[in-house]
Amino acid sequence: MSPNLQPSPNDPSPEALDRFFRQTRPVDLALWLARLPANEAWQHLAAMSPQQRAEIFGEFSPDDQNALATLIPPQELVGIVALMQSDDRVDLFQRLGPDEQRRLIRDLPPEVSRDIERLAIHAEESAGAIMTSDYAVLDGAMTAAEAIEALRRQAGGSETIYRSYVVDETGRLTGSVRLHALILASEHTLVRDLMGQDPVSVSIDTDQEEVARRIAHYDLLAIPVVDGDGRLVGIVTHDDAADVMQDEATEDFQKISHVLPFKQTMRQAGIGMLYSRRIVWLALLVIGNLFSGAGIAHFEDMILAYVSLVFFLPLLIDSSGNAGSQSATLMVRALATGDVEMKDWRDLILRELAVAAALGATMAAVVFPVGAWRGGVDVALTVGLTMFIVVLIGSLVGMSLPFLLSRLRLDPATASGPLVTTIADATGVVIYFSIATMILKA
Amino acid sequence: MSPNLQPSPNDPSPEALDRFFRQTRPVDLALWLARLPANEAWQHLAAMSPQQRAEIFGEFSPDDQNALATLIPPQELVGIVALMQSDDRVDLFQRLGPDEQRRLIRDLPPEVSRDIERLAIHAEESAGAIMTSDYAVLDGAMTAAEAIEALRRQAGGSETIYRSYVVDETGRLTGSVRLHALILASEHTLVRDLMGQDPVSVSIDTDQEEVARRIAHYDLLAIPVVDGDGRLVGIVTHDDAADVMQDEATEDFQKISHVLPFKQTMRQAGIGMLYSRRIVWLALLVIGNLFSGAGIAHFEDMILAYVSLVFFLPLLIDSSGNAGSQSATLMVRALATGDVEMKDWRDLILRELAVAAALGATMAAVVFPVGAWRGGVDVALTVGLTMFIVVLIGSLVGMSLPFLLSRLRLDPATASGPLVTTIADATGVVIYFSIATMILKA
Structure with a gap:
């Protein structure tokens, strides 16, 4: 983050470079070196003191560490690893292949090897790790x-x-x-x-x-x-701990947009990786949308008789989905920060009902005149009533789903935008055409 | 967060209460006291040493501080404020009414008043603040x-x-x-x-x-x-700084679900406040949806001739919106953490194009057989081709919008789920029926 706080050396003389290396902080030097080809970066590192080398190495991103680790002569890597902070060191160790791990454990000072082995056994994402x-x-x-x-x-x-x-x-x-x-x-x-x-x-x-x-x-x-x-x-x-909080928030952002979590930065993520993280939910949600389609197919006669109803379809199902993803996202975040707990559900659902009713009534009032203009009072009534109900249902589903998933020991962050939208769509279609049938065919 | 780490005293004797107050950390005592009626909380605080009182007071949420500040006798409030940390103190000061502010400035020791006045002038959300x-x-x-x-x-x-x-x-x-x-x-x-x-x-x-x-x-x-x-x-x-990072992440979660930012916790937020924060974008997005409606109205004849096309409408526009909100959310977060900057746009758009094409092709392959089953090869071709194009467009819009807003000095987090979905819907409708016109009426 925030790279380029230090200007990189324009003057390529050894003196200027030396001054740049002395005056720049390790984390910024790591950023600068990471943009060079790996062998060039290693040339610069090789010229530094072992301590400085280890400090900068510890600041590289995991991917950059791995790239360099395979390039550096094994005995030099041993020297760097021995001087790294013990938590950074074990992270690197765990990303190496079995051969490299064995060589490191053999070549490192015994107390360092023992420390690595002791730390390496802990479950991922635990305090021990x-x-x-x-x-x-x-x-x-x-x-x-x-x-x-x-x-x-x-x-x-x-x-x-x-x-x-x-x-x-x-x-x-x-x-x-x-x-x-x-x-x-x-x-x-x-x-x-x-x-x-x-x-x-x-x-x-x-x-x-x-x-x-x-x-x-x-x-x-x-x-x-x-x-x-x-x-x-x-x-x-x-x-x-601050890094953990940032990473967990990033993971929740990924989950609420239905991207499977990944650890690479957006700059380093590759095409294949991004594709694989995104396609799963995108394809899964098709199933939900087919329900919406089936709902529409069921009401084909109604559509043929009142084709103007289709005009309002995106508006109604989107509004329901939008209200639902507002509720879901607010709850997902509140559960993640510990601001809200399972036992608060009962109090919160009553408030959500009140808020959703107010939102639904306002939205109904907004669409009523449009309905009247497109198809008269009956259509206006149909559209207004549907809007009220679908905003209410969307909000309640969006607000409850994170709690439900939490209860089932699943991650509440999965209950979010696209999933809620898809559920809201399917129910919205059925509600819309059912109300239309009642009002218009009466 | 994480309240109840300490059990509250079951034994109501003064000795047990006293032990509870000595053994519990200020932040947990503040949580415990905040759940009592304000006058009861003040009774407990009044019995403590001035230093402990100030420390606990500083741990209360802003709302709870304000509630207590109006209840506490003015000379007691002066004593607490004088001992609070200077950053917490000025935050409280700025939330008080003009009368209370004047009284505090008059009654506090002069060096404290000067410190408050010096800190209070800085712009909100700046380092000075x-x-x-x-x-x-x-x-x-x-x-x-x-x-x-x-x-x-x-x-x-x-x-x-x-x-x-x-x-x-x-x-x-x-x-x-x-x-x-x-x-x-x-x-x-x-x-x-x-x-x-x-x-x-x-x-x-x-x-x-x-x-x-x-x-x-x-x-x-x-x-x-x-x-x-x-x-x-x-x-x-x-x-x-850790609190700022948490608050900014929470604000971004609110924005990407199109809720206007608010500072209260979800537990403390009232119905009126939540309504006002949520209705604005919900109503604004109606305008976008009316474009989708207008698109549909334009193709009413097409719909009457091929009513089975409506079956696929939710599926196609949702898929476009889902892909778009994946791209948008990933970019919003990457821009917020500083992981990606404006100048990376050119590199990233090419990668996004490749990822989106792969996603679109997969999604097209998924819907093709469904299209063939519902309406034959022509419908399958229409639906598959539309799917490919709308996933591509949704992704590119979702990925570019945060950069565009950043460029216009607007908050990139506004470019998110619902807005992208609404844009994707409107373009999706037009693309779908245009392709249908070409293929089916050919």
């Missing part, structure tokens, strides 16, 4: 001065030392302490007297969305992850 | 030991001391230094030798979405805000 093992641990019996000294030693290998975790002799998480508090305290105060008790934590298998939500709820810098016995096994940091 | 003035400032000529001493003094009034900002004698931002670095350094090292140069910053009028994006891009804890002369005037912290 996104946590890092780079955190600072203190003993409750230390003094503030000893603790600061201990943090000096751990600083290099920790993503944050602003919050340190206190564990007992069995590794159980007993509290956490802010660097803030250590600095403000007198030297001899014990860590256990400075620490907050009972820190907010998550367990290894907590869903990553819940992890992110809890970090946001408590405005945390990081949240500790504990195993079934309450032992501290990792932390998830606020920046990774 | 969401920044806080609670940050730590250092002098580049200080030693590390002096700096840590200075931070001890500033700690109480700063949202974060993990990153401090270094300004010159005119207040211009010259760098920033991590607490990390101060602690690791030897006592006599100068701050200016520890600080990173040229820190990433934003200006007062930078849009809040860009602020949040930049914090995420650089994984920052906070970003400094400077005025036109480069003077440091505030900081925006990572937790507020």
